[in-house]
Amino acid sequence: MASFFMSRSLAKGPYLDEKLLKKIAGKKPADSGVIKTWARRSQISPEMVGFTFGVHNGRSHLEVFVTEEMVGHRLGEFSPTRKFTRHGGKMQKELEQKKKDAEISAAKAAKATTDTKKK
DSSP states (O other): OOOOSOOOOTTTOOOOOHHHHHHHTTOOTTTOOEEEEOOTTOBOOGGGTTOEEEEEOSSSEEEEEOOGGGTTSBGGGGSOSSOOOOSOOHHHHHHHHHHHHHHHHHHHHHHHHHHHHHO
């Protein structure tokens, strides 16, 4: 992912939300359930690996299981705030209907061949 934002100064270090660190301090990932948070801007640190966070996207909390590859990224990157509803319109619906009809007819044909083999 291309970073078009200015990076944080190395002298300051990564931004970690203090409340979030308190929530995971002294806990094991297996013992704790989903940890709800609104701190989307907080960077993922190595201590967070294995935990499941409920990251708020403006409407609900989406579960994010933290792995080693996520270290250094921000929590908000894994909880999209916009819902893609697909492109197209009338023409797209017609294409999808044709595809669905073709799948149904293929399934019926496959079922008919298995029924005739059994007899």
